[in-house]
Amino acid sequence: MGRVRFAFVVLRRAKRAEHRSVGRRGRALTRLSAPGVTLLTSPGMTSNTSPAIELRGAGKAFRTPSGALHTAVRDLDLTVERGEFVAVVGPTGCGKSTTLTLVSGLEEPTEGEVLVGGEPVHGIGGDVGFVFQQDAVFPWRTVLSNVMAGPRFRGVPKTEARERARDWLARVGLSAFEDRYPHQLSGGQRKRVALAATFVNDPKILLMDEPFSALDVQTRALMSDQLLDLWAGTGSSVVFVTHDLEESIALADKVVVMTAGPATVKEVFTIDLPRPRKVEEVRLEPRFLEIYREIWSSLGEEVRITRERGAGHAA
Amino acid sequence: MPPESVSLPAAGTLAKPTDAAERSRTRARAVRRRVLTVNGTRLLVLVVFLGVWEWFSRTGVIDPFNFSMPSQIWDQITTWIMHGTAQGSLGEQVWTTLQEAVYGWVIGVATGVLLGIALGRVRFLADVFGPYVKVLNAMPRIVLAPIFLIWFGLGPASKVASAVVLVFFPVFFNAFQGAREVDRNLVSNARILGASNRKVTFQVVIPSATSWIFTSLHVSFGFALIGAIVGEYIGATKGLGLMVSTAQGTFNSAGVYAAMVILAVVALIAEGLLTFLEKRLFRWKPADPGAR
Ligand SMILES: Nc1ncnc2c1ncn2[C@@H]1O[C@H](COP(=O)(O)OP(=O)(O)OP(=O)(O)O)[C@@H](O)[C@H]1O
Ligand SMILES: [Mg+2]
Numbered sequence: 001m002g003r004v005r006f007a008f009v010v011l012r013r014a015k016r017a018e019h020r021s022v023g024r025r026g027r028a029l030t031r032l033s034a035p036g037v038t039l040l041t042s043p044g045m046t047s048n049t050s051p052a053i054e055l056r057g058a059g060k061a062f063r064t065p066s067g068a069l070h071t072a073v074r075d076l077d078l079t080v081e082r083g084e085f086v087a088v089v090g091p092t093g094c095g096k097s098t099t100l101t102l103v104s105g106l107e108e109p110t111e112g113e114v115l116v117g118g119e120p121v122h123g124i125g126g127d128v129g130f131v132f133q134q135d136a137v138f139p140w141r142t143v144l145s146n147v148m149a150g151p152r153f154r155g156v157p158k159t160e161a162r163e164r165a166r167d168w169l170a171r172v173g174l175s176a177f178e179d180r181y182p183h184q185l186s187g188g189q190r191k192r193v194a195l196a197a198t199f200v201n202d203p204k205i206l207l208m209d210e211p212f213s214a215l216d217v218q219t220r221a222l223m224s225d226q227l228l229d230l231w232a233g234t235g236s237s238v239v240f241v242t243h244d245l246e247e248s249i250a251l252a253d254k255v256v257v258m259t260a261g262p263a264t265v266k267e268v269f270t271i272d273l274p275r276p277r278k279v280e281e282v283r284l285e286p287r288f289l290e291i292y293r294e295i296w297s298s299l300g301e302e303v304r305i306t307r308e309r310g311a312g313h314a315a
Numbered sequence: 316m317p318p319e320s321v322s323l324p325a326a327g328t329l330a331k332p333t334d335a336a337e338r339s340r341t342r343a344r345a346v347r348r349r350v351l352t353v354n355g356t357r358l359l360v361l362v363v364f365l366g367v368w369e370w371f372s373r374t375g376v377i378d379p380f381n382f383s384m385p386s387q388i389w390d391q392i393t394t395w396i397m398h399g400t401a402q403g404s405l406g407e408q409v410w411t412t413l414q415e416a417v418y419g420w421v422i423g424v425a426t427g428v429l430l431g432i433a434l435g436r437v438r439f440l441a442d443v444f445g446p447y448v449k450v451l452n453a454m455p456r457i458v459l460a461p462i463f464l465i466w467f468g469l470g471p472a473s474k475v476a477s478a479v480v481l482v483f484f485p486v487f488f489n490a491f492q493g494a495r496e497v498d499r500n501l502v503s504n505a506r507i508l509g510a511s512n513r514k515v516t517f518q519v520v521i522p523s524a525t526s527w528i529f530t531s532l533h534v535s536f537g538f539a540l541i542g543a544i545v546g547e548y549i550g551a552t553k554g555l556g557l558m559v560s561t562a563q564g565t566f567n568s569a570g571v572y573a574a575m576v577i578l579a580v581v582a583l584i585a586e587g588l589l590t591f592l593e594k595r596l597f598r599w600k601p602a603d604p605g606a607r
Binding site for chain 2 (some may be wrong): 023150
């Protein structure tokens with residue numbers, strides 16, 4: 001029994017590996033040829049059906065300093081298909097960041113299940129990239145060294161790591177700043193360092209917590225387009241948290257609206273705008289406006305509830 | 316609109332470059348003048364203090380036998396430099412004390428940092444050893460010096476030991492606190508980027524704890540000197556502490572003060588070296604916004 005289950009797990013891993021980009025095929029194939037696995041891989045089984053991310057009734061309660069339990073999110077049911085771009089919007093403090101930490105494995109759910117690639121999340125997986133809401137660059141490392149950190153942590157040789165880091169710094173427009181320390185950068189520049197440091201790892205699952213909120217409008221549009229290009233190229237699955245409803249519609253396949261905290265999924269809207277999109281152009285389409293109105297009527301209500309509650313607390 | 320006001324801006328723009336240069340020059344002059352005033356006043360304070368001391372001692376307002384006087388202290392120092400002390404040359408005494416202090420300091424810092432980081436990182440260790448550390452810290456550790464003299468004898472080992480126990484605790488507590496207060500975001504980020512536990516410790520916890528540790532290094536070198544001096548004072552064959560006790564034994568108050576002056580100079584030089592090192596190591600930090 002144990003033997004069979006083991007083989008099954010390996011098979012799942014192998015299948016996941018196969019879904020990776022062509023550059024990684026070589027490694028995936030060597031995995032497949034491991035003893036005991038070849039037997040099970042019939043052609044029909046390689047089409048993987050498990051979604052990239054799946055939340056099943058997931059909930060998270062934090063213990064507050066006073067000892068009471070504070071429910072941040074509850075009854076979360078959400079599926080992110082492979083290669084899908086999902087945007088999450090919701091009123092402030094409702095539990096969006098918490099949802100991402102559950103998916104990343106930084107926190108364990110207190111209720112329900114969180115699955116990544118069909119397997120329950122235990123600890124941090126190697127395929128996850130996370131752009132944090134708060135500043136998370138290492139202040140004692142230079143810009144270049146910050147972007148090299150991920151590959152270096154994962155054992156990539158120094159010269160290759162440097163090459164990849166330089167490539168990414170060029171893409172976020174920070175090549176001239178590679179020797180600076182974070183405190184010598186503007187807030188937007190630091191955010192771009194964080195983006196480069198995440199992307200350089202080629203994550204299959206990309207969790208982004210308001211990644212562009214510190215950027216100016218022009219850079220934001222540029223980065224959004226770049227993100228879309230990148231995502232189209234790698235086929236990674238993205239969960240993108242934002243306060244900006246326009247941004248979420250312009251980028252995503254699916255917009256998830258969360259309720260006022262403790263959050264749960266209120267409604268999921270499918271965005272049927274054609275791809276490839278340019279964020280500045282797609283905003284001008286009439287269909288965009290229709291979708292915006294529709295989602296806002298759902299989101300606005302939750303925002304109002306949150307605001308009234310906040311006013312109530314203050315009074 | 317009167318015609319004068321129209322012509323005024325033009326005159327203003329013409330005058331501007333010279334104005335700016337003039338202003339920056341006056342500003343530079345003001346800064347220089349301030350530096351001069353501060354340093355001059357400092358010197359004046361010292362001169363007045365020494366002068367009053369000398370004057371009071373000579374006129375008998377204070378007892379010269381107890382309080383000595385600056386001129387005698389100066390004579391004592393030059394005698395030591397020119398003719399050596401009762402235990403050998405002055406350089407040898409300073410060197411002995413310094414060596415003991417540095418050994419004690421290095422050992423104390425190394426163990427303090429190591430254990431501090433370990434207890435800060437591993438909850439279990441902190442829970443087990445926390446109370447013991449608190450008890451040891453509550454003890455006035457300087458009373459251990461006589462015990463070390465019994466254990467390790469008159470040689471430098473007993474002084475190194477008393478320096479170690481004085482240095483260890485402040486360094487330990489700072490390293491512990493530093494390891495505890497690491498930005499959780501940075502740790503999360505490192506783990507997501509693929510860092511193992513070991514790498515988190517070495518590449519996130521230790522770098523961010525260094526500024527905590529460094530603040531304790533300054534204070535703790537002073538403690539190392541105290542440990543070495545007190546150890547020597549209680550019993551030794553060489554060193555500045557021995558010079559103090561010899562001077563005291565022969566009722567040579569000028570000698571006690573002179574040894575203190577030498578000690579202060581040594582401590583200041585060490586402090587300067589540490590500050591220099593710190594500046595090199597913390598290039599990643601923004602410059603201190605508060606003026607020193
Ligand atoms: N570690 C924690 N301990 C206790 N409570 C927490 C913790 N982290 C978050 N919370 C609480 O959980 C709720 C959700 O927080 P979360 O950070 O997920 O909100 P958010 O939707 O990301 O908000 P924002 O849009 O403002 O970033 C908040 O009420 C917050 O106070
Ligand atoms: Mg958040």
